[in-house]
Amino acid sequence: MQNYKVDDFWEKEVKYNLNADGIIEFYEKQLSTISKTKLKSNLNNRSMSWVFGDFELDKDADHRDFITKHKKLYASHLTNGNKDVIERKTNEDIDELLKVSEIDKNGQFAYFSSPTSSVVSVGYSAFLEKAKETLKDTAEELKKEGWYSDHLNQIFRVQTFNLIIQYYRFYELTFIKRYFLKELLTGISSGNYKTIKDYNAVKKELNFIKLQYDEEVLFFTEGSPKELYKSILEKTNVNKLLAKAEDLVKSISEDTSIIRETRIKRNETLILILTSIMTILLGYTGIKLIVNDVLLNLPIMGEFFMRHPLRYTVGIWFGLILVMVGLNFRRWLINR
Structure with a gap:
């Protein structure tokens, strides 16, 4: 030293x-x-x-x-x-x-x-x-x-x-x-x-x-x-500092809840979109099976569907797509 x-x-x-x-x-x-x-x-x-x-x-x-x-x-x-x-x-x-x-x-x-x-x-x-x-x-x-x-x-x-x-x-x-x-x-x-x-x-x-x-x-x-x-x-003014800290912590709680809810909604929207895509992609095969195995074999109505099976399969599948797009758009409007 x-x-x-x-x-x-x-x-x-x-x-x-x-x-x-x-x-x-x-x-x-x-x-x-x-x-x-x-x-x-x-x-x-x-x-x-x-x-x-x-x-x-x-x-x-x-x-x-x-x-x-x-x-x-x-x-x-x-x-x-x-x-x-x-x-x-x-x-x-x-x-x-x-x-x-x-x-x-x-x-x-x-x-x-x-x-x-x-x-x-x-x-x-x-x-x-x-x-x-x-x-x-x-x-x-x-x-x-x-x-x-x-x-x-x-x-x-x-x-x-x-x-x-x-x-x-x-x-x-x-x-x-x-x-x-x-x-x-x-x-x-x-x-x-x-x-x-x-x-x-x-x-x-x-x-x-x-x-x-x-x-x-x-x-x-x-x-x-x-x-x-x-x-x-x-x-x-320590009491004022304490009151300010309590108000800010309360505000943090509200902001945190909002951020958390926003993230949850975003995840839900993403899940819905992915589920919709999977439903659309896999739905065509399912609809085709329903048309060929069920609708074509119905009494009376079977002859009607038998004339254009592909047309009805695509029509029902396209309707499913419109429903999914509509649901996702409605979800987006609500969460915006």
């Missing part, structure tokens, strides 16, 4: 006004260069999660004030929009976006989720009392050394990390469900499902996704975790 030193990374490149995709693309390029490996990236399955922490003591005790002051920042991360795009939005639009995206909130923290990303936002007041209790034995000494605020801030960061896990584990479930649904929809849009076997495969896959990531299966009891998961599913 090749070793890398600090000198290998002396070059610096400054980027301005990047959105989340731009940041990821930058690091993907860096990783690709360092590892000399071509990285495969799928923008359709890229999702972001952010954490905002307001740990400046005695400034915004109510975290809602902090969110209001920096609502454009929240909007840009929820929509993955750059500064220019957000600046063009009105305050009413931004307020509506935050209102629609918000799942959980109180005076200390809030959680927002959108189809693009999610944001956990925490204020220092959520952990202040617990942090003070933790440092009560060393508080005086830390204050004398001027390190008290730094230690408080460190506790805030650790507690924030513990908090975001509580939210992101549910967001990750919705991300996985959305990923599989998007893969399923991509497969459906390719038009590869045309047979009953194909339909059964895609239906089985959809049922698997629905079963494994259904809120009633994941959470057997009612409560906050279940409601949080359901809310994230709604905010991230």
Whole structure:
């Protein structure tokens, strides 16, 4: 394995006004260069999660004030929009976006989720009392050394990390469900499902996704975790993706049935045509035997048929041909 030193990374490149995709693309390029490996990236399955922490003591005790002051920042991360795009939005639009995206909130923290990303936002007041209790034995000494605020801030960061896990584990479930649904929809849009076997495969896959990531299966009891998961599913449009997938699978079923019925009709028509040809070809011999062995020996009528046996044989055979052609034409009209 090749070793890398600090000198290998002396070059610096400054980027301005990047959105989340731009940041990821930058690091993907860096990783690709360092590892000399071509990285495969799928923008359709890229999702972001952010954490905002307001740990400046005695400034915004109510975290809602902090969110209001920096609502454009929240909007840009929820929509993955750059500064220019957000600046063009009105305050009413931004307020509506935050209102629609918000799942959980109180005076200390809030959680927002959108189809693009999610944001956990925490204020220092959520952990202040617990942090003070933790440092009560060393508080005086830390204050004398001027390190008290730094230690408080460190506790805030650790507690924030513990908090975001509580939210992101549910967001990750919705991300996985959305990923599989998007893969399923991509497969459906390719038009590869045309047979009953194909339909059964895609239906089985959809049922698997629905079963494994259904809120009633994941959470057997009612409560906050279940409601949080359901809310994230709604905010991230996963429920809409599921409904679309179900509609498309239903459409595949109908299309598959139509294709199957069309093929059956074509086969039936082919069989009828072949049967008709065989009947016509073999029918002449049968009709000739009937004329010679039966009709010519009938009382009274036998003398009539005896005058022109070939003529009557061909006439009856030609009538059979007309009947067969008529039946096939009628079948073709019905199946057209």
